[in-house]
Amino acid sequence: MGRSASIAGGRQTSTRGNGSGVPTLDRYLVWIVLTLSAIGVVAVYSAITFLAQTKAGGDTERFLISHVAKIVLALVAMLVISRIDYRVIARHARYALILSLGLLVLVLIVGEASGGAARWLRVGAFGFQPSDLARVALMVHLAVLLVRKQEYIKSFRRAFAPLFLWVVVTIGLIGMQDLSTAALVLASAVAMCFVGRVSTLHIAGLGMTFLALAVAMLMFSPARAARVEAFVGVKIFPHTSEEAVFSSQDEGFQAQQARIAIALGGLSGVGPGKSSQKIHLPAPYNDFIFAIFTEEYGVIGAFVLLLLFVVVLFRGMLRVARGAIDPLGLFLAVGLTTMIVLYGFVHAGVSAGLFPVTGLPMPFVSYGGSAMVANGIIIGLLLSISRYRMVERLV
Numbered sequence: 001m002g003r004s005a006s007i008a009g010g011r012q013t014s015t016r017g018n019g020s021g022v023p024t025l026d027r028y029l030v031w032i033v034l035t036l037s038a039i040g041v042v043a044v045y046s047a048i049t050f051l052a053q054t055k056a057g058g059d060t061e062r063f064l065i066s067h068v069a070k071i072v073l074a075l076v077a078m079l080v081i082s083r084i085d086y087r088v089i090a091r092h093a094r095y096a097l098i099l100s101l102g103l104l105v106l107v108l109i110v111g112e113a114s115g116g117a118a119r120w121l122r123v124g125a126f127g128f129q130p131s132d133l134a135r136v137a138l139m140v141h142l143a144v145l146l147v148r149k150q151e152y153i154k155s156f157r158r159a160f161a162p163l164f165l166w167v168v169v170t171i172g173l174i175g176m177q178d179l180s181t182a183a184l185v186l187a188s189a190v191a192m193c194f195v196g197r198v199s200t201l202h203i204a205g206l207g208m209t210f211l212a213l214a215v216a217m218l219m220f221s222p223a224r225a226a227r228v229e230a231f232v233g234v235k236i237f238p239h240t241s242e243e244a245v246f247s248s249q250d251e252g253f254q255a256q257q258a259r260i261a262i263a264l265g266g267l268s269g270v271g272p273g274k275s276s277q278k279i280h281l282p283a284p285y286n287d288f289i290f291a292i293f294t295e296e297y298g299v300i301g302a303f304v305l306l307l308l309f310v311v312v313l314f315r316g317m318l319r320v321a322r323g324a325i326d327p328l329g330l331f332l333a334v335g336l337t338t339m340i341v342l343y344g345f346v347h348a349g350v351s352a353g354l355f356p357v358t359g360l361p362m363p364f365v366s367y368g369g370s371a372m373v374a375n376g377i378i379i380g381l382l383l384s385i386s387r388y389r390m391v392e393r394l395v
Contacts, residue, residue: 025082026386028315032308033078033379036364037071039293039305044367046273047285047292063285063367070368074376081380082387089381090328093140097170100137103130104173111177119177131174132374135185138170139339140381142189143331146196150327153197160202163193168209175210175217179224180358184342186210192335196327231255231356257281258291258351262302269298285367287359291351302348305365309344313337320382323389333385336378343375 041064048063081089103121107130112120120127142163149159167189175182186206193203218225218237225237261277264270275295278284284292294302316337324330340363347362349355361367363375 024387025383026315026319028319029312029379029382029386032312032315033075033364033376036305036308037075040071040289040362040365041068042272043289043293043296043365044285046275046296047278047289048367049278067368070372071364074364074368074372076376077373078376078380078383081377082383084384085388086332086381086384087326087328089384090140090144090332093137093144097134097137097141097166100130100134101170101173104134104170104177106130107177108173128370129178131178131181132370134170134174135181135188135339136336136374136377136381138166138185139188139192139335140332141166142192143328143335146192146198146331147326147328150197154199156199156202160198163198164202164206164209167206168213171210172213175213178359179214179217180346180360182210183214184339184346184360187342188335188339191338192331195334196331227356254282254288254357255350255353258288259353261288261291261295262352265295265298265302267298267300269294269296269301272296283359286361286369287347287357287366288351289362289366290348293365294351306345306348309341309363312344313341316341316382320386324385325388329385329388333382336381340375340378 044067045060045064048060048067107119107121110121112122112127119129119131121130145163145166146153149155149162153159167186171182171186171189174185190203190206193206194200218228222237222240226240229235229237229240257277257280261275261281264277270276273296275284275292277295278292281288281291290302290305293305316333321330321333321337324333343360343363346355346358347360347366350358350360361369361371364372366372
């Protein structure tokens with residue numbers, strides 16, 4: 001099984017030899033996504049009971065069918081994107097980012113509120129979060145800029161300033177709607193910039209800028225500020241009430257109930273469908289699906305679930321990124337892998353009380369929505385990059 005290379009349209013492509021010269025994608029990533037999706041169907045079906053009773057007269061199948069439909073949509077998006085050369089997609093990333101920024105501004109004007117902030121745009125029965133489009137488009141466009149500016153990447157004016165502008169504007173608009181998503185997008189962008197040889201001093205400046213933006217957003221949002229204060233157990237901001245910060249029935253309630261769910265699970269769990277905390281936790285099918293899953297399947301089940309994200313990390317970094325045929329594929333694989341793995345681990349960390357309550361879904365496991373489709377696109381891009389490899393075997 002050798003390596004084959006070809007020149008198409010002036011571009012060099014390298015494929016893993018498979019006897020036919022046809023590029024092959026990373027099957028491990030495909031199987032992991034299918035496994036996570038299957039786990040999600042089982043977990044959501046159990047956690048959705050209370051929502052079905054309150055909003056659909058006990059019709060759990062209605063929500064289950066909706067979730068499965070969104071999984072199928074995400075898998076179709078993954079398949080379609082995986083069949084398109086990522087370099088072709090990258091050429092249009094700027095337009096997708098501009099469109100997403102326009103939609104983010106539109107959310108601020110006519111968006112539908114959720115969790116104390118306007119996050120959704122709704123067209124008839126269809127609703128989506130533009131931040132999910134923005135986070136993917138930013139990663140792709142940022143990778144393009146890093147490639148274009150490698151010759152003078154240490155220059156603040158010629159290289160970092162354009163990067164800084166796109167990142168700050170995008171993260172700023174996302175942060176006005178969802179600060180936790182903005183933080184994870186920033187972390188993914190920082191990982192990409194680090195691999196792209198951006199000056200450490202410039203990266204630190206980006207981090208400080210975001211910190212200042214985050215503090216400003218907390219000052220203008222009592223609900224977000226109270227959530228942070230409830231996590232640290234100290235009242236910091238003058239515009240929050242002590243009741244909201246310290247009451248076990250307010251901001252601390254969700255985190256407390258999630259930890260109870262994990263504790264009840266023990267080593268092997270209480271059994272499928274037997275969670276008692278799903279009637280106490282807000283959004284157990286989405287924001288706290290990991291807590292419900294751990295209660296029902298125990299530490300062993302939680303370990304297996306998190307192990308799947310560890311495998312995504314290793315495949316994305318050691319297989320896809322290292323095997324990329326060009327810097328664009330390398331930068332893009334690093335940023336996208338970082339993003340999807342961070343989503344998984346931060347979601348789990350919130351349930352375990354390691355982070356403030358964020359409302360971030362666990363990729364392919366939490367109840368479906370626009371985030372599900374965005375994650376399908378992310379995996380599709382990783383699969384597209386993996387179709388063209390410099391070497392036959394890396395791991």
